Amino acid sequence: MAEIKVEAVAKSFGTFAAVKGVTFTVDHGSFFVILGPSGCGKTTTLRMIAGLELPTSGRILLDGADVTALPASARDIAFVFQLFALYPHMNVRQNIGFPLRCQNYPRAEIKQSVAEAARLLRIDHLLERRVGGLSGGDRQRVALGRAIVRRPKAFLMDEPLGALDSEFRRLMCGELRELHDRIDATTVYITHDQLEAMAMADGIAVMNQGRVEQIGTPQEIYDRPRTMFVADFIGAPPMNFLGVQASLQRGDRSIKIDGVRIEMPELFEDRAEGRFAVGVRPENVSFADASPLRGRVIGAEYLGTTQIVTVITASGRVKARLPSNKAVEVGETVGLALRSDRLSLFDAMSGQALHSSLYEGGTRG
Amino acid sequence: MAEVALVDVSKSYGAVEAVRGLSLSIADGEFLVLLGPTGAGKTTTLRLIAGLERPDRGNVLIQGRVVTDQVPAERDVAFVFQQYSLYPHLTVYDNLAFPLRSPARRMNEKAVHRRVQQVSELLHIEQKLGNRATALSGGEMQRVAIGRALVREPSVYLMDEPLSSLDAKLRAELRLELKRIQRELGTTILYVTHDQIEAMTMADRIGVMNDGVLIQLGTPREIYERPDSAYVASRLGTPAINLIPAELLGCDTMPPQARTVGLRTEHIRISSADRPGPLARVHWVEHLGDQNHVHLKLADHSLVTLADPVQQLKAGDQVSLEFAEPLYFDQAGNRIGADGFRGHV
Numbered sequence: 001m002a003e004i005k006v007e008a009v010a011k012s013f014g015t016f017a018a019v020k021g022v023t024f025t026v027d028h029g030s031f032f033v034i035l036g037p038s039g040c041g042k043t044t045t046l047r048m049i050a051g052l053e054l055p056t057s058g059r060i061l062l063d064g065a066d067v068t069a070l071p072a073s074a075r076d077i078a079f080v081f082q083l084f085a086l087y088p089h090m091n092v093r094q095n096i097g098f099p100l101r102c103q104n105y106p107r108a109e110i111k112q113s114v115a116e117a118a119r120l121l122r123i124d125h126l127l128e129r130r131v132g133g134l135s136g137g138d139r140q141r142v143a144l145g146r147a148i149v150r151r152p153k154a155f156l157m158d159e160p161l162g163a164l165d166s167e168f169r170r171l172m173c174g175e176l177r178e179l180h181d182r183i184d185a186t187t188v189y190i191t192h193d194q195l196e197a198m199a200m201a202d203g204i205a206v207m208n209q210g211r212v213e214q215i216g217t218p219q220e221i222y223d224r225p226r227t228m229f230v231a232d233f234i235g236a237p238p239m240n241f242l243g244v245q246a247s248l249q250r251g252d253r254s255i256k257i258d259g260v261r262i263e264m265p266e267l268f269e270d271r272a273e274g275r276f277a278v279g280v281r282p283e284n285v286s287f288a289d290a291s292p293l294r295g296r297v298i299g300a301e302y303l304g305t306t307q308i309v310t311v312i313t314a315s316g317r318v319k320a321r322l323p324s325n326k327a328v329e330v331g332e333t334v335g336l337a338l339r340s341d342r343l344s345l346f347d348a349m350s351g352q353a354l355h356s357s358l359y360e361g362g363t364r365g
Numbered sequence: 366m367a368e369v370a371l372v373d374v375s376k377s378y379g380a381v382e383a384v385r386g387l388s389l390s391i392a393d394g395e396f397l398v399l400l401g402p403t404g405a406g407k408t409t410t411l412r413l414i415a416g417l418e419r420p421d422r423g424n425v426l427i428q429g430r431v432v433t434d435q436v437p438a439e440r441d442v443a444f445v446f447q448q449y450s451l452y453p454h455l456t457v458y459d460n461l462a463f464p465l466r467s468p469a470r471r472m473n474e475k476a477v478h479r480r481v482q483q484v485s486e487l488l489h490i491e492q493k494l495g496n497r498a499t500a501l502s503g504g505e506m507q508r509v510a511i512g513r514a515l516v517r518e519p520s521v522y523l524m525d526e527p528l529s530s531l532d533a534k535l536r537a538e539l540r541l542e543l544k545r546i547q548r549e550l551g552t553t554i555l556y557v558t559h560d561q562i563e564a565m566t567m568a569d570r571i572g573v574m575n576d577g578v579l580i581q582l583g584t585p586r587e588i589y590e591r592p593d594s595a596y597v598a599s600r601l602g603t604p605a606i607n608l609i610p611a612e613l614l615g616c617d618t619m620p621p622q623a624r625t626v627g628l629r630t631e632h633i634r635i636s637s638a639d640r641p642g643p644l645a646r647v648h649w650v651e652h653l654g655d656q657n658h659v660h661l662k663l664a665d666h667s668l669v670t671l672a673d674p675v676q677q678l679k680a681g682d683q684v685s686l687e688f689a690e691p692l693y694f695d696q697a698g699n700r701i702g703a704d705g706f707r708g709h710v
Contacts, residue, residue, distance in 0.1 A: 037532055039505060136403060168402070192532040198653045222654035235654055236533060283655050299541075301566045304589040304602045305631050305671075321655065323631070 002063050002076075002186045003028050003152035009058030011044050018044040020210035021058070025187055026154075026203070031180050033197040034190045036207035037233070042190040043158055045207070049188060050156050051075045051239060062153065074185035079149040080157040084133045086142055093127040096145040117149040120182060121175075126281060137168050144179070149206070154186040161196065173199045194234045198222070207231045222281075224359050225344065228351040231279050235310055240285065241277040242315040243348065247278070255345065258314040260293045263340035265358035271347070278315075278353075279344035292333030300328045311336065367394050368553040369521050374423030376409055383409040385577040387423070387539075391521065394551045396544070400564040402573035407557040410574075411523045414555065416440050417576060432650045438469070441520040445527045445617050449510035451498040458494040461485065461512050461528065484512045487546055504535035509542055511543070524556045540566055552631065561601050564587070575599050580600050595698040598627045605659055606667040607633070608694070613664055627692035627700075635659065635669040638683040647682040662685075 004026040011019040018043040026032040034042040047053040049060055051072035060068045067075050080269075086095050096117055100110045109170045118124040121141045126134065131142060140160065147155060160176075161169045177200045180187050191197055197204050197217045200214060206213045214226040225231035231239040242257050248271040257278055264278070295311035296316060307324045310317060311334060318336060322328070345354045353359060370390040376383050391397045412418040414425055416437035424433045443464075451460050453512040458648045461481045465472045472480075485491040488508045493501060498509065506526060514522055528536045528543075544567045547554055551571035558564055564571045565585045574637045581593045584599075598606045600700040607628045612621060614626055636646060650672060656688050657672035663686070672678060693701040 038536070194533060213695070218654065219652045222652075233534065236537060237536070248645075281655065301541075302589075303562065303565055304585075305629065350638055 003061075004032075004154060004186065004188065005028060005059075005061040005064075005082055006045070006049065007061070008057045009045065009048060009055045009060060011041075011048060011053060012056045017210055019048070019055075022205075022207070022210075022212050024205050024212060024215055026186060026346065029184055029186055030202045031177060031187045031189065031200055031288045033204045034188065034207055035192070035194060035197040035233070036205050037192055039208040039209075041210040042207050046156050046158055046188060050077055050079050051105045052079075065240075068324035076153040078152040078155050080085060080143060080147045080155065086146075088130075088132050089277045090131065091127070092129050092131060092134070092142050092145075094124065095131055096141050096149050097128075099146060099150050113149050113151075113200065114145075117145045119146050120179060121147065123189075123242065136164055140164065140172065141175075143229065147187075148179070148183060151183070154182075154188065157187065158188045159191050159193075160189075162191075168194075169343070170199075172319050175199060176330075194236070198234075206233060208233075223342070224353070225279070226353050227277070227350075228277065228346045230352075231344065231346070234279060237282050237319045237321075237357045239279045239281050239315070239344070240318045241346070242316065243280055243312065244276050244278060245273070246276055247273040248345075248354070257293060260291075262293065262338055262343070264343040264345065265341060265356040267345065268355040268357070268360070270352075275348035277344055277348045278338075281342065282319045282321040284335075284339035284342045285318055286337045287320070287322065287326070287340075288337035291337050293336045293338070294333055295336055297332050297334060299330060299331050368395075368428060369416070369555065370426040371410070372424045372426065372514055374410075374413060374420045374425065376413060376418060376420050382577050384420075387577075387579055389572060389579060389582070391419065391553060391555055391574055395563055396547050396554045396556065396567055396569045396607070397572065398556045398558060398564040398568035398570075399572045399574055399579075400558060400561060402559055405574040406574075406577040407574055408525055409577075411525055411555065411557055414440075414521070415442050415444050415523055417444075423622070432487060443514035443517050443519045443522050445511055445514045445522065445524040447529055449506045451506060451513075453497070453499045455498060456494065457485070457490060457501070457509055458497050460498050460509055461494075461516055464513055464517050480516050484515045487515070487549070488512050488542070498610055499511075501570075504531055504539065506670065507535075508542075511539075515546070521553045521555060524554060526558050526560075527556075536563075537692060540573065543567060556688075561603070565601065573600055588689070591634055592692065593699075593700055594628075595625055595627060595694040595700070598692060598694075598700075600689060602629055602631050604656075604671070606630075607668045607670070607690075609663065611693075613702075614688070616692075619691075622695045623663040623693035623701055624696050625694040625698070627694060628668075628671040628688055629690070632689040632691070633668070634687040634689075635661075635670065635672075635676065635678070635684045638685050640687070642684040642685040642687050645684055645686055647678050647680055649680050650678055 006022055008021050008023055010021050022045055036042045048055050053069055054166055059066055097110045097114045122145055123141045138354050161172050167193040173196055180210055201218055204218055204221055205215045206343050208229050214221055214230045222234055244257055246255060248267055250268060250270050255263050295313035297309060299310045301308040307322050309320045309322055309328050368391055371387050372386045375385055380430050413420055416435055424431050427440055430668055458481055461479050465477045482699045485494055490505060492510050528539050540563055566583055571585055572579050577619050581597045589601045607625045611626050643663060645661040645663040648662050651658040657670045659670050659678055661668040695701055
């Protein structure tokens with residue numbers, strides 16, 4: 001177990017600033033996910049924690065000790081890469097034991113550690129097999145085995161499931177989280193897949209263009225996104241935004257969308273006339289015949305359990321998640337009801353969420 | 366008439382039978398998706414149609430002509446691969462124009478220009494035509510790769526997981542775009558994926574494959590609502606269908622040969638423990654943003670269902686379960702009441 005502190009860390013490659021001052025703490029035993037699109041700086045951040053890159057500025061602390069300038073080999077950290085590099089000429093046992101053999105551990109100890117790692121990953125029956133003939137999932141388990149066999153203080157994982165089937169990925173998500181709990185590890189995991197992040201993380205940092213946009217629990221980030229970027233990046237389909245022009249006052253409990261007054265959580269800020277966006281998740285939109293907020297259905301995507309219906313309104317496109325047995329016809333005009341206690345309001349220029357009673361309950365990120 | 370037909374096609378690699386006795390026909394203008402896990406034989410099927418592999422047995426027909434012995438260039442197909450392969454030194458325009466300028470086609474530059482313009486508008490990359498291929502984002506690159514297939518007008522497009530290397534957001538966008546383009550152009554697409562969402566949202570019909578065999582073919586709704594087997598039922602739906610040993614549910618209306626009962630999450634209702642119905646215990650509640658999954662224990666058996674956000678459930682709670690629209694499967698895993706295996710058309 002370890003606590004990892006990243007303090008105001010920045011990294012530039014020539015004139016390109018990959019990471020622009022990132023700060024977060026990963027607690028002992030926590031499963032922490034850095035989530036963001038490609039190019040957001042998440043891999044660079046992870047590589048700095050690992051000691052594979054030197055920060056341009058800022059500090060990295062491992063259990064309180066400054067390790068910023070230490071090489072990777074001097075940090076007690078294991079790195080699992082996206083593309084599992086196994087030694088094809090070795091069997092599973094030799095692959096898992098490799099890190100220990102390099103450090104000249106006694107044979108008996110290697111044997112025991114390998115057996116323990118294989119048992120944890122449920123690949124004990126494969127120990128004598130060549131890695132060439134293994135399925136993708138088993139290869140990934142062997143790669144994980146090689147990472148856990150040393151029992152390092154922390155695991156850093158760079159999209160370790162990126163190359164797998166979606167089906168299999170879900171299974172491995174569960175396995176990884178279970179493994180993390182069983183060996184009492186501290187894990188930093190990076191991915192662009194929000195479902196992986198939501199399913200596994202204790203805490204998520206959402207990154208964009210070298211900066212952290214928000215840090216919080218999965219539910220916090222989902223329910224109370226601090227920025228339009230976060231609201232849009234998380235959720236499939238993402239949050240809907242309805243454009244409004246308004247001036248706002250502290251204590252407001254409603255806003256006009258397309259001339260229709262809609263209730264919302266109590267606002268805690270005054271704002272001069274400007275462009276704002278009302279944010280609503282697809283599952284908080286329903287059809288209500290009597291609602292004056294009207295739109296035209298332009299498409300329905302059948303997903304089995306639910307369907308996603310896209311409606312064009314005067315204020316923008318809205319996607320609603322509805323039960324799949326609800327009959328919907330393309331072209332029909334419908335009334336929309338928005339779940340009022342779940343609405344976010346954003347400054348359309350800065351993308352920042354306005355402070356309201358919805359955001360009051362959560363932690364400030 | 367079917368654009369593409371496979372008639373009892375088999376293909377082995379050494380001892381591995383990648384495709385076994387596959388018959389399938391894709392109608393003109395149809396978007397057909399082959400869905401299955403890695404190793405199901407989906408990609409081999411595409412490669413057999415493209416002419417990149419030769420079947421051991423059976424025939425491949427394109428527009429009614431037997432093409433089994435033709436080389437890829439003689440078949441009227443376009444292939445889009447999982448990894449986009451663009452010419453990095455060329456602009457987007459020249460990448461798109463490349464297939465049209467091949468000596469085999471000899472299209473004049475004016476016609477090439479018209480076609481490139483048309484396709485780039487369709488894919489919303491008309492602003493990027495002057496860019497080098499390397500100066501594009503991943504999503505744009507994959508659109509150019511798809512565009513390079515679209516500039517030609519083949520009988521059929523063969524797509525091998527073209528969206529799987531993209532991130533979730535782009536994947537969702539391109540899913541919609543691909544479907545829109547296919548509708549607008551009326552093209553015939555055979556698309557291979559392991560992603561059930563792609564299959565459900567884009568396909569006119571889905572062919573579910575496993576171990577080299579096509580096990581069911583039907584519209585997304587048919588496959589979801591009337592799966593022929595427990596295996597097919599488990600391929601579609603998130604969270605996956607609950608497959609419960611019949612004796613745990615014990616009710617009178619169950620067919621006598623039922624061994625497993627399939628219950629989709631939307632067909633399970635949780636109510637307080639004093640209501641009739643089998644009793645279960647809440648194991649844990651998983652918050653996934655848009656959905657809350659409730660993990661239940663019914664005796665030793667695990668169940669997953671969706672939680673109503675107004676229902677305050679916590680680990681350890683005793684609850685009563687109500688079911689609707691159960692699917693019954695026999696000893697072999699076949700659905701009781703399924704009208705045979707429609708897969709073998």
